[in-house]
Amino acid sequence: MPETSLINESLSLMAIGMGIVFSFLLLLVVLLRAMSWIAGRLSPGLPEASAPSAAVSTGSDAVSASNDELIAVISAAIARYRSSRR
């Protein structure tokens, strides 16, 4: 009977589905804990947030650094990508 095979299929779908949902959210619990731990460490690393006029203010090192950073990050990404394709 096709209905029975469909039932079997849906039973395995249930098993796998609930398995994935639980694994996913369990993994997310772990990751969120890790995130909060790391965020606690970095917390003073995002002080510009409270200074909304930072970008407009003087040519501070923070912004200056991020300029080099932009090019550095993309350069590194390109280099790695190129090498990975060979």
Next chain:
Amino acid sequence: MPETSLINESLSLMAIGMGIVFSFLLLLVVLLRAMSWIAGRLSPGLPEASAPSAAVSTGSDAVSASNDELIAVISAAIARYRSSRR
């Protein structure tokens, strides 16, 4: 002359058109009067309107009834539809 036949056509269009517009709006006068009369009767039938938190409040009979109502209404509709198709 085609212009003349077009004139005739447009004359009958005018007659029919104004006829329909008048009939439609006349019928609407009647229906709106009926509506207001019925609404006057039912007026206390829509008191939830003044209690915006009704749905969130307790499991009142009003909401409970409408649950059955939902299924009942749709069941009846389906039954009638089915029978009408035979």
Next chain:
Amino acid sequence: MPETSLINESLSLMAIGMGIVFSFLLLLVVLLRAMSWIAGRLSPGLPEASAPSAAVSTGSDAVSASNDELIAVISAAIARYRSSRR
């Protein structure tokens, strides 16, 4: 070398491009000066601006005129267009 011809092409593009940009904006300087001069003359010509309810008020000559104006302007435009096509 194709690169060199491309360089030449881009050099002439630069010359023409900056030429147009400068001419355009220079022309715009002249036009804006003219505009301001004319606007200074016409200034009392747009007094309705400060009377937002003008259109709703009485059947004033201003609005009445603009009715004729609408038809006159479009008539003139059509006449000229027709004659220009012959």
Next chain:
Amino acid sequence: MDELLKLWQSMGIANMDWGQALMIAVGCGLVYLAIAKKFEPLLLVPIGFGAILSNIPIAGIGGPDGMIGMVYEVGVETGVFPLLIFMGVGALTDFGALIARPSTLLLGAAAQFGIFATLIGAVALNFIPGFDFTLQDASAIAIIGGADGPTAIFLASRLAPDLLGAIAVAAYSYMALVPIIQPPIMRLLTTKQERVVVMQQLRPVSRLERILFPFVVLLLCALVLPSAAPLIGMLTFGNLLRESGVVERLSRAAQNEIINAVTIMLGLAIGSKLSADKFLTVETLGILVLGALAFSIGTTAGVLMGKIMYRATGGKVNPLIGAAGVSAVPMAARVVNRVGLDENHHNFLLMHAMGPNVAGVIGSAVAAGVLLALTGS
């Protein structure tokens, strides 16, 4: 030199023809009327500017690959934009005065006579050489007499897309001219005794009636005249959002965000139909003349029906309010109010004129449905 030639050939002056120059002037003229004379600026500013943009040579902004051309295809050719505006009109309109006194619907019906009389006028113009209106064209022109912008645009986009530009311009121009066109007709047709009639105050309308109203209108339309259902449907939907009281967010969206954004796009798109070969024709002059006729006849029919109701009710109805039946909401109602005040400084007819005024919106949507059903392909 090659580039210089290429550049010269790409310039506007080298490519502009008479028609485009004239249409740019017409566009400037419409914007002038909108700003300086307050002619329906919400529509005429975008229409006028759209005409200017679309007649710039080479750029092709109104063409199939240009932005405004694509907006036209997506929003006007499909009929979606006028319907969304009608939804917004529904959400903005208070039908209370109509519900309180349904008999004013007859005034809204009578005023539609302007539409059907203009239909004959348009067909009759064919006797003059240079005019060749089909019945569809004539219907689309006649709807100007409905004094309702989105209805006119919707019908014209369905029956006579080539005339859309001229029809929309005429419709909005004459709506702006209502305060000029109507008062003389109103005074001519009524006696002083009629004009001073003070009407009974309107009864209050319950929330249930307001909620049922859109359903009653829509169901009648569905049963009798489904060709008017898109227009009436969106109008009543917008009104239900307003009156249901439970979807405040959606009602606000229909009254503001959606209608504003659509108005900008609709105006630009209509402007793109103001091209020389479509607009600078004798037909456009015919449309302008017929439009003025339509408004005048509609006003006349409304006032005459007002006089009939004055007689029938033993003098309880002020016949002036019949003039509001052409719609042009809310300007026609304000005109009635003003003419009434001219006779009696304490007679405020505004609320009484709102009934026929909004009835006129329904009436012209019904008339549009009739024309669509009988002349549409």
Next chain:
Amino acid sequence: MDELLKLWQSMGIANMDWGQALMIAVGCGLVYLAIAKKFEPLLLVPIGFGAILSNIPIAGIGGPDGMIGMVYEVGVETGVFPLLIFMGVGALTDFGALIARPSTLLLGAAAQFGIFATLIGAVALNFIPGFDFTLQDASAIAIIGGADGPTAIFLASRLAPDLLGAIAVAAYSYMALVPIIQPPIMRLLTTKQERVVVMQQLRPVSRLERILFPFVVLLLCALVLPSAAPLIGMLTFGNLLRESGVVERLSRAAQNEIINAVTIMLGLAIGSKLSADKFLTVETLGILVLGALAFSIGTTAGVLMGKIMYRATGGKVNPLIGAAGVSAVPMAARVVNRVGLDENHHNFLLMHAMGPNVAGVIGSAVAAGVLLALTGS
């Protein structure tokens, strides 16, 4: 006479069949429930009215050339509208309670059992003559158990467009019935001792955590379950707009303009799928029954997981909050709060229930991704 015949043939009554009349009645019923009973009015008013409009004979408003039909094609068939709503949900949702206590994600996971149990139920219905659900159909029906409207619409539009109307109606109806369905189950499965548990106050959550949260969720989704990435992606994008603090304009647009306009259009479009031949079938009754089942099983599973956590934490977790894991934000959390207050007038569980509540949104998006990956073509 010819015109009169043509006109009669163009009338609604001459063309309306039973099915259309009944569906118009169903549409009116939905609007009634939305207005009088406050059943998710933001969606059910447009859905109900869309059903009425689309079942008007001749007019074809829901057909390929009608406005609503075109809106359906552009917004629902492509999946764009539910995704934009999900973006708005993300911008409107405060995930703080979840970040403060990530373990509540397990409650959101457990409650998805309602989805998969319903899947088997739907397939089992095939034993009854008249039912013939494919695995895709069953999956689309099962997602009703996720108690999340846009997720259900997105999945149904992908797996079973024919059932979209019934599924959307069932999903929103049962979300509205959460205050009726859940409390008895919650009381049945818990002891008084469990229900009176007062939970520890949530720790404050830093801005950095709030900003990192969307990335953590999205990256996990990208690595493990890319089929859920459109849903999770737009949800987290909306949330980042909210929490980043630097794009206030865009956050407001996602929370208001965009979501409101899309809700109107989405509702109308779904309503157009309420046609007699698709909706007035025994399958719809099956879907309604299965939907109630799905909610009940989901609630049960959530509460049972709550009891497990109660044991595991030595009584620190009130098992009632497990019921909020079905999502139905924020109604399920409010129901938990109310049932908790019934036992102890000073025990406010609302904030504690928000964690599983928003976890349920992520959980059902994950479940939708699983169903798409495993049964999608």
Next chain:
Amino acid sequence: MDELLKLWQSMGIANMDWGQALMIAVGCGLVYLAIAKKFEPLLLVPIGFGAILSNIPIAGIGGPDGMIGMVYEVGVETGVFPLLIFMGVGALTDFGALIARPSTLLLGAAAQFGIFATLIGAVALNFIPGFDFTLQDASAIAIIGGADGPTAIFLASRLAPDLLGAIAVAAYSYMALVPIIQPPIMRLLTTKQERVVVMQQLRPVSRLERILFPFVVLLLCALVLPSAAPLIGMLTFGNLLRESGVVERLSRAAQNEIINAVTIMLGLAIGSKLSADKFLTVETLGILVLGALAFSIGTTAGVLMGKIMYRATGGKVNPLIGAAGVSAVPMAARVVNRVGLDENHHNFLLMHAMGPNVAGVIGSAVAAGVLLALTGS
């Protein structure tokens, strides 16, 4: 097991290649710069997140059937989105300072030299192996020097869609870096005596001038450079909505609802062009280097023209305001103000810099028109 294999194969980790992982990192980097460093967050948050979403394997969100891919096709490929943003810019911009002192247009003209110098730089890069820019590519890259986001996106979408992602990122990044790039150049090229010049107060501008302004600009554009008409047209249309004073509703819609919704969609769509094979190339590095060059040369040219005007006017013009000619509204004007204040604590140059600043917007739109006319197919 079959399902488990199917599932594993549907997972992101099983399908992600290096390029995608790197591009997700780049996307995160852009969002980081936007949030932590306030780099043009309104665009870079959506662009960065769009890059992340579009590089999720399997999901295909940026592909032809994915939501962002469809948004790209509808809004960017057609050019509609940047034009709508330009309309919003027009509605948000006060051109009063420019009308009061039209000569500052020359500063806006000079600063466009950055564009054309970069064009040569881009072509010259072809001598280095690995670079192969066509004249179209070079033009699209050069427009970065215009320091105007929507203009750059519009031109790139027309001339070099493959480079759109890199060009948009470079344009917005350097606009954010204006406060770093400009001051040293400004100080290097000017003497202290020049920097302390206090300028005459601007004369008041009448409403009529403000209303005529968009027409003058547009008509010149139509006559001379119709290829710039879409950009200039929408800019002046938006400005007319603002200044006409009779369409407040539409002006607000252009300034808020429309521009916000479009910005979200445009950003996501641009992000979808940040794919590894298009973005992770040496050409992107070239574009970044050329972009910095373009800004520097533009600033230099603007300041030098400022010095010429300083001489020509006998010291009445502060040459610093020339730097604002690159546009980057309003940041460049603020930078000028700050550098001016550094020299003289009572010399506020902001209003004087707004003239060249908005002139720069017109100037780069004109330059874009020239490039389109001369290199476009």
